[in-house]
Amino acid sequence: MKETGKISKAVIKRLPRYRRYLEDLMKKGVDRISSNELSNLIGYTASQIRQDLNNFGGFGQQGYGYNVKALHAEISKILGLDKDYKMIIVGCGNLGQALANYTHYYKAGFIVCGMFDINPRLVGLRINDIEVMDYSLLDEYLEAHPIDIGIICTNKGSAQEVADKLVAGKVKGIWNFATMDLTVGEDVALENVHLSDSLQSLAYHINHRED
């Protein structure tokens, strides 16, 4: 693989999408594909596809195109999907519970190891075979179990405190669903899913459809 200099975030955001289409193609038994054909499927220009992929190395072959299976494997590796990730969920309301199931079903490699909540009614519950533990046990749990990803599904009032605990507990990344921007150290990856923002964007576009 080519020396990865500084890859822009826009490129990274596109990689999972490439991967999805390649997966579909694999399932259909397609062996090879050109940037032009991919362009027709995905909707990015062929030029952009070649440009994107070339950030990481020359995966294709002139006159031939790309080997679907090999490219899928390369992208998976770039994204780090050849590894496993241990995750915990903090905040076990509807969304937290949904994610506990979601990740279980859809994403091998992302393993929910524990769940935490402050609500006594939820503590002790088993969701998708994972026990909900009391929030006060979070610190010591993190000390005893190395965790890669912390998922925050609390209300916004608690989110930063939870993030601080996760960072102190040496998680490598945080997946944040709280309606709030978190401050974490440089060495912790942060991915926000602001559902509320997303819905508001949708509202805007609904009102400006003729533009």
Place this chain on the structure above:
Amino acid sequence: MKETGKISKAVIKRLPRYRRYLEDLMKKGVDRISSNELSNLIGYTASQIRQDLNNFGGFGQQGYGYNVKALHAEISKILGLDKDYKMIIVGCGNLGQALANYTHYYKAGFIVCGMFDINPRLVGLRINDIEVMDYSLLDEYLEAHPIDIGIICTNKGSAQEVADKLVAGKVKGIWNFATMDLTVGEDVALENVHLSDSLQSLAYHINHRED
């Protein structure tokens, strides 16, 4: 308000974030704020903030700054949050159910009017006071009830079919949670929440934290 030419999507994505911070400021009783102070809070450059806001009109005043309450109201209006949106949810698994509650609690103005599922075990259930109807009734429901937003929480195999029904039923926008890119007409707004893509991005960033 200024004539809205063609506003870039990046700007729109930032508006809800501005709005959130302004809401916090309102709650704290702050009356006025400068682009510099906002910059320190939000993390965008002051220049970008002025640039963004100026796309829609001159909301500030030289030597003074912006009136927090007025700016909040303006942004709300731009986003279309001065209106109500009737929504239905198709696919009532964990995620669909979570959203039924989520939107209820957190977003006045976004009203879940109906829920649909193909699973007989879910049909008839009441979630957050909304009855889950059989999926086969979707078409006639949409004919009888004008709906603004359709939320797709099905698996990817059904997502395009559902989208087609929603479009035929004259929804104005689709909020898509299925792991799939949908094709809809030009006159329908589409907002994707690809959780799986998001998690994969996070994985990438976890593995490239020193860059």
Place this chain on the structure above:
DNA sequence: ATGCACACGTTAATATCTTAACATTTTTTT
């Protein structure tokens, strides 16, 4: 009342991202 500092709106410059063009290599066809 006058001057100074503040801070917007706007124009200009810079940086980034996307698209197009092309030279080269491989495959396919005649």
Place this chain on the structure above:
DNA sequence: AAAAAAATGTTAAGATATTAACGTGTGCAT
């Protein structure tokens, strides 16, 4: 076997987006 077609990697051009610079109007202090 030779020529034509296909399709990459890469360089160049064009388009967007971000940041900086600046002129001007407003408020506050002396």
